[in-house]
Amino acid sequence: MIMEITVEVNGSSYTRSVEPRLLLVHFLRDELGLTGTHWGCDTSNCGTCVVWLDDVPVKSCTVLAVMADGHSVRTVEGLEGADGLDPVQQGFMACHGLQCGFCTPGMLMTARWLIDHNPAPSEADIREAISGQLCRCTGYENIVRSVRWAAEHEAGLRERTVEDAGTEVQA
């Protein structure tokens, strides 16, 4: 059986005919060529495949592509905007939050979601948020620092925006 699905990925709409058993991670990688999302286990333990499905991080190795029909997906390729790298991407670079890079896309997607919902996460908050994901290289220390860097950087940006707005009003 083949099913036709339409999925919005990183703001673009894609219609494809797929087998109902096709995993979302394979749909993204093999059908759309978005290889930034990785696959690392069969059991939803490693989290290299984390993407957003309608603004919620999911493990795309345990979501069928057909379940994403009519929904939107955001992957690591959708993080960088017209105004440059997302702060979480910058944070991982600035704090050596990656080594082999394999877990990084999943970690970035979770980090982005965390800061969106908790702009000033504590170390414990960050560790809890990424506890469903594995990294074999970093011992997590620098991932935690990276996420905190991103949160602080965004807080700084917000402050500056407020200050700038204030300056404009005064002028």
Next chain:
Amino acid sequence: MTTAPVGHGTMLRKEDARFIRGRGTYVDDVTLPGMLYGAMLRSPYAHARIASIDISAARAHPKVRAVLTGDTLAGLNLAWMPTLSGDVQAVLATDKVRFQGQEVAFVVAEDRYAARDALELIDVDYEPLPAVIDARQALAEDAPVIRDDLEGRTDNHIFDWETGDKAAADEVFATAEVVSKQDMLYPRVHPAPLETCGAVAHLDKVTGKLTVWTTTQAPHAHRTLYAIVAGLPEHKIRIISPDIGGGFGNKVGIYPGYVCAVVGSIVTGKPVKWMEDRSENLMSTSFARDYHMHGEIASTRDGKILGLRVQVLADHGAFNGTAQPTKFPAGFFGVFTGSYDLTAAHCSVTGVYTNKAPGGVAYACSFRITEAVYLVERLVDVLAFDLGMDPAELRRKNLLRPEQFPYPSRTGWEYDSGDYPRALETALDLAGYAGLRAEQREKRERGELMGIGISFFTEAVGAGPRKHMDILGLGMADGAELRVHPTGKAVLRLSCQSQGQGHETTFAQLVAEQLGIPPDDVDVVHGDTDQTPFGLGTYGSRSTPVSGAVTVMVARKVRERARIVASAMLEVSPDDLEWEKGRWFVRGDQASGRTIQEIALAAHSDLELPEDVEGHLDATCVYNPPNLTYPFGAYVCVVDVDAGTGQVKVRRFVAVDDCGVRINPMIVEGQIHGGLADGIGMALMQVMAFDEDGNHLGGSFMDYLLPTAKECPSWELGETVTPSPHHPIGAKGIGESATVGSPPAVVNAVIDALRPYGVRHADMPLTPAAVWSAVQGRPLRTDLAIT
């Protein structure tokens, strides 16, 4: 963000720009036109005779292009392949299967899913045989003979190996005031890189060229082995090791799946991709350890260590596929005397076959130094227990002293440099050791279990001197090539390969330091045998000691050539020139200099050069290390244990590492962090148990538990710097130090916490069940599910 240094120092990584955008290229990201997909059928039995294999239904599947069995491969003389230890291993089983998960048949189909479907259509008739699972039963008289494929083979014995002076050790033990003994198991673990193993093989029938994109830590060694195994001319083989999602030793050997992908491409004329799944990775690829050790330590009553005696039973699985230098069947386990000044030592190791996956040397172990360090550090703690002495004090009393270096060890190694007491004191200070002991006393009075564990390790990395160390006859020296373009930008070509170590950054920094050009002006090319000079690859922490050294040597060669060109430019003798970072100038006339960029342009110009100078600045070099480098460190781990549940919480971990000169301290610290997490995983969580039929009970991440961010504390690092006297910049390897040094610190901490219960030893992993059992006085065999 900090400004990049012109040379050594913390610098953000060049490779990150692609990884944080999801733009890395791992093997599974490689897609070629017309590419087919392979899938492997594996044995459900640990030991069984294959009566028949029926592939007719699979072959009839509309999307299947080829089905390979052992018989197909036998026709090509490829059913068996050599292992890295001079044994042979079945590529696809013909006669018997010898471990659960062994490769039996390979399907090539039009997509991943169809290939998997077709596996279900293959009908294999197995006749199960009794299996050897417990290594201690492997040499029993009635044990089934696993390797009856080897002519004349009547038992499961692989090798006996010994080192040290038995007579001298026996004499020390005969007269010692105190002898402490302990059996201990370093259980089977798996490195489990997040990217599993795989390959994309493409034989171009027109050119006859075989290109293999593959998860390898040693692309050049793989090329040579493919040439030998498949009988293909070596210049017609190109191995590309693109971005690798972690290696840790798991990606050193050649696996049957790679060979099948190659044969699949030859048979179908199309590129064939094969990526194993996680269970295949855990069940069939290189595991590590599985050392059953009996250790004895002799000392005076006041704690002066005199000698060590060790016997090891080594479980090598069904094929002897350990990856280590040929003359070292037990790897570098011979460094088991560790960091201590003692009179005599002896050890013997016996290797055996069992019905388990082959391997043994993997997982950041520096060729079995993990096992050696665990053994000696546990024994020292056992001795401290028996003497009623503080383990820090006992180590203080016995550590090698700085003036003893270079130190010739009792088992024939020459430790290059060290200041061990300084590292230990630095770690104890950082941890606040006295305060921790005071806290522990208070807690014990309240019935709370807190433990403080210490380990001190000496590593031996950077294999190796070529005359002592080779793999399958290939000497362990590394080449490098440095090209300097006319405008002074450079390309460094390396034989070693990065699996996350950041070579594109650190090796550019090495060149930058020597030539005085920005690291951003140096591109590092690696992981492609057509683009790089020969060398043995990245494992055993050898990149910095060997490839790092050759990089410095080749950059210095370029610098010397630049001196001659500069002398022609300035019309002075080369002897009158002096170097400062980035330029040659006439001694006594600072303003007279020429920058390396100006010199590079002149070297490519019509400048008249001395007759014997060819022009250009390019150079190549091969480095044969004179010795290994010996990084070391002192670790302190603090744990809290819940006596009711056996749950261990690692509260603090202090790590003081000395790896000589640090090229990029940020990257060094990252390497240490990762290894420390590994130590917690091995010591507390990672179980690969087998039941009596040889069923693998740790075949997924549901059962084989790896540490997450919640099990890891925030690491507290310190450093000392004792340069290596023989490495051109005084650097030592660092990739595996923390994996080697941390497990005994964690275990020593847990055992220390259990002191009120009189627990002297318990085997890893110290899961809640294992800790609880130890408290009850009934230690678990964590490697076996046999009750």
